[in-house]
Amino acid sequence: MLMETRSNMPVDADLPQSLLRMIDQPQYLLEANVRVERSAVRAFAAATENANPMYWDVDQSIAVCGGEPAPTAMLSAWCRPEPWSPSDRQSFKALQLHYDLKESLGYPTAVVVDLESIFLEPVFVGDQLKSRQILRSVSSVKDTRLGRGRFWVIEVEYLNQRDQRVGVERFSCFGYLKGDGL
Amino acid sequence: MTCISNANNLWWSEVNEGDSLPCIEVRASATAIVGGAIASRDYSPLHHDAAYATKEAGHRDIFFNSPTLAGLFERYLCDWAGPLGRLGRMRVKMKTPVYPGDQFTLMGRVKRRFTDETDCGWIELELQMQVSGKTVSECTASYALALTDSDHPWQRRATQWQP
Numbered sequence: 030m031l032m033e034t035r036s037n038m039p040v041d042a043d044l045p046q047s048l049l050r051m052i053d054q055p056q057y058l059l060e061a062n063v064r065v066e067r068s069a070v071r072a073f074a075a076a077t078e079n080a081n082p083m084y085w086d087v088d089q090s091i092a093v094c095g096g097e098p099a100p101t102a103m104l105s106a107w108c109r110p111e112p113w114s115p116s117d118r119q120s121f122k123a124l125q126l127h128y129d130l131k132e133s134l135g136y137p138t139a140v141v142v143d144l145e146s147i148f149l150e151p152v153f154v155g156d157q158l159k160s161r162q163i164l165r166s167v168s169s170v171k172d173t174r175l176g177r178g179r180f181w182v183i184e185v186e187y188l189n190q191r192d193q194r195v196g197v198e199r200f201s202c203f204g205y206l207k208g209d210g211l
Numbered sequence: 212m213t214c215i216s217n218a219n220n221l222w223w224s225e226v227n228e229g230d231s232l233p234c235i236e237v238r239a240s241a242t243a244i245v246g247g248a249i250a251s252r253d254y255s256p257l258h259h260d261a262a263y264a265t266k267e268a269g270h271r272d273i274f275f276n277s278p279t280l281a282g283l284f285e286r287y288l289c290d291w292a293g294p295l296g297r298l299g300r301m302r303v304k305m306k307t308p309v310y311p312g313d314q315f316t317l318m319g320r321v322k323r324r325f326t327d328e329t330d331c332g333w334i335e336l337e338l339q340m341q342v343s344g345k346t347v348s349e350c351t352a353s354y355a356l357a358l359t360d361s362d363h364p365w366q367r368r369a370t371q372w373q374p
Contacts, residue, residue, distance in 0.1 A: 070250075073250035076244075078243075080290075081286070093295070093365055098365075101281075101301070102251075102282035102285050109253065111254075143302065145302040146300065148298055150368060193369075
């Protein structure tokens with residue numbers, strides 16, 4: 030049996046209540062430990078040979094955009110932790126909900142099958158972002174070439190220091206049990 | 212330094228459905244792969260440690276991470292349309308890694324042109340990255356272009372920006 034959620038995505042109503050309660054509920058708030066930096070923006074623009082003057086000329090970018098924008102492709106970068114810190118305080122992964130679903134549904138393997146990014150308010154040098162993870166949908170059981178399992182959609186929302194949404198990453202995933210003859 | 216006001220900006224009305232974008236060719240370097248990964252704060256050894264990438268993970272070498280691949284498509288769109296263009300949506304599918312020394316070609320075509328309810332001018336594009344004629348990455352993008360001198364996508368905020 031399928032039910033509809035606030036986000037109008039179908040959800041299998043036969044799922045455990047603990048999972049159904051997670052639908053559309055923001056979780057795992059993560060505040061970036063760095064601000065959006067001009068040096069990183071320029072390093073990224075250099076790596077991609079991007080001559081866009083928005084990334085190289087402060088006066089012009091402010092005149093046109095009202096700030097120095099970061100490349101949209103860097104959206105997820107600003108909330109990533111350092112590879113080491115003296116106080117390893119973060120107790121969850123960047124896409125922790127994905128791992129939660131794998132575990133609670135009993136799927137040893139899960140893959141990201143599609144990723145769509147939506148870019149909302151511009152991200153400017155000096156902004157400090159935060160992210161949160163939202164489960165949007167879980168399908169009924171499906172058989173695929175990989176095996177028998179369920180599809181789920183997780184959105185990672187990014188917000189700036191004014192709580193404006195600057196972007197959304199929508200991960201479509203498939204968790205499954207490898208099976209013979211499927 | 213290019214002056215934005217004098218740059219070769221493409222207007223929404225100049226684009227037609229079915230248009231092909233000019234191809235560009237770029238050679239991937241280890242420097243660009245490592246630089247893009249570290250700038251995007253991606254410290255996976257797959258993108259900077261050749262010994263790990265080859266011996267542990269079975270790859271030919273280190274390769275571009277996803278944000279840098281997306282950034283290459285973003286750069287391609289900017290090369291095509293000029294700096295007033297603004298990306299609203301992007302979906303990137305990596306099929307085969309791009310390694311140092313690979314000469315890759317970026318190409319694309321206009322799938323659809325429309326304006327939304329806020330009169331923002333949108334172009335939907337299908338883009339590809341190819342190495343030796345083989346598609347290694349695909350991208351679909353929704354890109355906003357300036358309609359007039361006085362209304363360009365970067366000035367839009369909140370309800371006036373609906374990607």
